[in-house]
Amino acid sequence: MAETSAPIPHVEDWRDDEGELKTELVRAVSDAVEAGDAVRLKDLVGEAHEADMGDLIAQLSSDERTRLVELLGADFDFNALIEVDDAIRVEILEDLSPEQVAEGVADLDSDDAVALLEDLTEEDRTEILDKLTPIDRVALKRAFDYPDDSAGRRMKDDFIAVPPFWTVGQVIDHLREADDLPEDFTEIFVVDPGYHLQGHIRLDRILRTKRGVPVTEVMEEDVRTVEAGEDQHDVALMFERYNLLSAAVVDDAGRLVGVLTVDDIVDVIEEEADAEIKALGGVKADEEISDSVWTTAKGRFGWLFINLITAFVASTVLKSFEVELEKMVALAVLAPIVASQGGNAATQTMTVAVRALATHELGPHNALRIIIREVMAGFINGLAFAVITGLIAGFWFGIADLGLVIGLAMICNLVAGAMGGILIPLALDRLNADPAVSSGPFVTTVTDVTGFLAFLGIATWWFKI
Amino acid sequence: MAETSAPIPHVEDWRDDEGELKTELVRAVSDAVEAGDAVRLKDLVGEAHEADMGDLIAQLSSDERTRLVELLGADFDFNALIEVDDAIRVEILEDLSPEQVAEGVADLDSDDAVALLEDLTEEDRTEILDKLTPIDRVALKRAFDYPDDSAGRRMKDDFIAVPPFWTVGQVIDHLREADDLPEDFTEIFVVDPGYHLQGHIRLDRILRTKRGVPVTEVMEEDVRTVEAGEDQHDVALMFERYNLLSAAVVDDAGRLVGVLTVDDIVDVIEEEADAEIKALGGVKADEEISDSVWTTAKGRFGWLFINLITAFVASTVLKSFEVELEKMVALAVLAPIVASQGGNAATQTMTVAVRALATHELGPHNALRIIIREVMAGFINGLAFAVITGLIAGFWFGIADLGLVIGLAMICNLVAGAMGGILIPLALDRLNADPAVSSGPFVTTVTDVTGFLAFLGIATWWFKI
Known part of the structure; x- marks a missing residue:
């Protein structure tokens, strides 16, 4: 009980009132990197959220960025690189060895791995993919077969699907026992043996239903689906219009292949607004503050x-x-x-x-x-x-x-x-x-x-x- | 089984390939409204999503809009009015009787009720609030005490909070038995008797944990919190930066008072992008396509x-x-x-x-x-x-x-x-x-x-x- 009544750690300690990263922090990290002091560096940034880490990386010099990643080694979360400008990301990835990048990619969700590798040249990307396990490699290669900015590029290929003859109790047991489940999820899909979507169930429905009830009784059949080839702009409009938290992604044959969640769509909406503002001001959408x-x-x-x-x-x-x-x-x-x-x-x-x-x-x-x-x-x-x-x-x-x-x-x-x-x-x-x-x-x-x-x-x- | 293997109804039947509402549909609805044919009208729009309904309302003439709401009576979902331009919404609400509006408001979540009534004059709003039950009235009045565009205005005041000494099993039983739970939720808060936040638990964690485990063992203490008076712009930045799905809203005394979810934030992001684009083009943020x-x-x-x-x-x-x-x-x-x-x-x-x-x-x-x-x-x-x-x-x-x-x-x-x-x-x-x-x-x-x-x-x- 002592532990739980402790104050919740203040997650915004890194930032000043304006939301900017504190200068002392940036300087301390930069010093630790220059000194090659991995222990001190881990002390400083060990607990950092990927977004804060991304902002921190952006503020270091080119050389310091790559050294920071190398010093942190296996402790470095590659998700942080998704948060930085494309130009910075590509530069760091090119400086690291393909093995190092492949190790980092292996820990990522499929959609994040795609975001990380998307702006590399075909050649660099293939070199990294070749270092992955066959399963990861095939999954990522499939994602890269979908057009740029399509739903197939943005989706997670990791989702929970159950057959229509299961009961709620069987679903709960499966969730308690399976150890290859996605990190977090808010719904479960019901599919036939050909992976055609029958419906979906939100987690709160499962929690509120007795174990003996068949999933077909609690599932909603009315699932919003998106085709994997569909442009992210249209997908974002659909999310906004219907206030969706997630949508199922299906392939040409109507088979469930992934799931799109609203946090990915928030990024798309931001990107599109950014592109529109820049276009009206005569600036290319891909111009970044870090450009030379x-x-x-x-x-x-x-x-x-x-x-x-x-x-x-x-x-x-x-x-x-x-x-x-x-x-x-x-x-x-x-x-x-x-x-x-x-x-x-x-x-x-x-x-x-x-x-x-x-x-x-x-x-x-x-x-x-x-x-x-x-x-x-x-x-x-x-x-x-x-x-x-x-x-x-x-x-x-x-x-x-x-x-x-x-x-x-x-x-x-x-x-x-x-x-x-x-x-x-x-x-x-x-x-x-x-x-x-x-x-x-x-x-x-x-x-x-x-x-x-x-x-x-x-x-x-x-x-x- | 016959029912569940039927094809999932195509939810986009109302729209053509460009995503526009079909002209035939708008014309048929308009005819039914003109003819005062409530039965035909319910046939046409009965199953509509609030967003589609909102778009439909926007395309009718002023008179038709109010008549449609009156003809549908209790079948009309006031959520649809949140989807239309402010000018259209205010016009319809002013045309309806305060009793009709109050009945519609009673069915809404607190954040939606605020969005619905926000642009009315103080006087019109009070008239409607006075027709609500005391509980609803007090809750909404409290929301309107927060500044415009603050987290307190956008939050839902409906959330699930459990004491730290409960087990996962007790939580599940509570969810199965309580009948005043929010419509949908993705997390559960753990609070002390003074409603100070101890932590939160995502639903997937609950589903994957055995019944006997105390909630304090599965909860994450690291909850992102927002002060109720905080501006929605800063809140949206936080959601974007940390890819949040929800955040707890606390009052000045640090007590949990509500929850903000990412679907509300999507609207804020859209609104802000819209305001920025318009500002750069010399147009006021509140100019709408339906303005005279x-x-x-x-x-x-x-x-x-x-x-x-x-x-x-x-x-x-x-x-x-x-x-x-x-x-x-x-x-x-x-x-x-x-x-x-x-x-x-x-x-x-x-x-x-x-x-x-x-x-x-x-x-x-x-x-x-x-x-x-x-x-x-x-x-x-x-x-x-x-x-x-x-x-x-x-x-x-x-x-x-x-x-x-x-x-x-x-x-x-x-x-x-x-x-x-x-x-x-x-x-x-x-x-x-x-x-x-x-x-x-x-x-x-x-x-x-x-x-x-x-x-x-x-x-x-x-x-x-």
Whole structure:
């Protein structure tokens, strides 16, 4: 009793109030690694959760990381490597010997082993797989046969399946006696001899049922299943929609091959949100905070290049009004305001459209209503900013008509921005392109060109330049 | 046996291949509601999952929604209303009588009841709470005493706690006999008489342990706990970091008051990603696809207004070079290219910085390294685009020196953009402002002003205008 009434150890001892790893800890670990002091190192990090360990590894230098893994030896939990950035993980795995990695992989769940080895080259991966036991090797090779980002890659192949003629009591006895059960599980599957799914039973149902009851009486037949080849994006949407804790994964022949749990899906949701945010900001989904200067610069060049082209396209519009700009330089001063305001309004619409497409809230059934709403909202804000911008511009340059001209151009451009902001993502989605990645440059081109054209065109006509 | 070998009913019958609700279904439901045909309606939607039902409700007209709830009467599962947009939910709840809502609320878990009533006015909510049984009322009022978006609002107050002197057998008997247990649960808490947490036991451990073993021997003492007042953002980070399925919620005095499960956290993660994406795109977090034109336009006005001010600030730079622009109109044509390219590079940096701050990957320990990386990446791409833009501009206007000038300006602006893109989010974060919401306009001002100033300044000096 003395032991159990002791205070529960505070698991957050490693972190300060902001949730950052404490500097003293990082320094102490780094010193122990430099000194090659395995005993001290085990003292420091022995009890660490894999996630804390991952964060710690990320903060060490390249050399220290590999030495830490080597010093900890069999005490090192390879799960920690799943928590670090891809670039760091690959670097450490390449530095270690294939034997060391294989030993670490042998302790992992199948889904974690896949996550660990996924970003290695085919060659490095095969070298490691060849060091595993035949059973582990075949299981992992099968997982790697499924496409990237599919349910088959994310699932655990370790689950409990019982035949439909068992009773609850037989299930409980099996659980008490079998010693090759998965680490933790929240449900049991009922399958026929061909491993076709008959139903599933949640553990609380088993605990609350008398031993003599047949499993077929307590099982739910209505199991959410996922095909192993299905994309993780669709699987995540299903988990979110139906608040699932787990789903059964079946192969082409409908046989149960694995189970997906919500903690894997949390990672997928995080990954997808990250990819969407980065795409909208013109950054590649795989850019990581640990990337080198060169990788970073190279990765961002492409999007900037496309935007440079759109900027030149917009400038050809300005150039075609060279004579007018020369005669009335106020136009050159004000034109970027019209373009920028349209661009910002269009970005708002595009953001909403991209989000709604990603969550399936925007589809054929309501597209027309949303297009109309956006265009009308664009028109209303166009009117509002026509008045505001018109007044400021008119007074600033002491030319009342200039206010009128910029106001009209503002309305045109905010309506054009709204149309571009919604129609371009819809069109890209229809063409099976990712609207988060590709919409931006098109939308900006629309508002830059429309902004310059409307403002300078109306000005030329009004002032008879 | 005949029943159990029947094929598992396909739960996705309502949806087409794209995951959209089938149009025929929506039309049939709408017709049944219009005709007031409760029998047909129950036939159509009787077995529906709350999430499908929520999507269906969203697609009906305002009048049809309330009529559907009324026609289904006691068969309507109020969980479906949690799945729809806030605006739709509030509208339906306001249309129904407080008695009807109270009846529906009585069937819900505490966390779902909170989610349902959260967006109502204080007055409407009190009216509904007053119709509940005293026990339900007190429990819900307590939840509403916790701040918005806190763990106390999201937790279930329904959990299983057992004393430390019980055996596993006693726990199993309790689960078999008690009839006021939560619907589903995956763990059991061990508490002292003052409800202080001693440990927790996962159900699989109970199933695998002999009846005579004391719970203190199978429980894990290392329970992740959350304070009821803690913000859901921090809680979600903890769930993600440690791959938790659930966490115990304790009050100020350390007493167990509820449990948070990962399915609630999935919603929080989704909500937060949504808010971050919208913030970066200049859209309010609470904007919904079902908002009216007027609400949409009004909600977006503020951000556009701030951006208008920044656009005028940038234009004052252009205006201060009026004489030069008049003498050399090519400058007016090319200046927006410099500003836009800097703005896009800065957006990339800002996106990465905002993301890394949200995930706690960027903190005091690596800020300097990331600032240096960004500035160097900005310099490298600045050089690259200096050459590209310089060549194009030089040939386009037939003035080689113009290429040199725009190239130098491009380098300045991409470096300035990188600095603004990283330093502004870092500063806002330090000031406890949300960098996703506020960074954009500041960053754009930096690149617009620097772009115009660098390009026109260097041009004035070089060409001695």
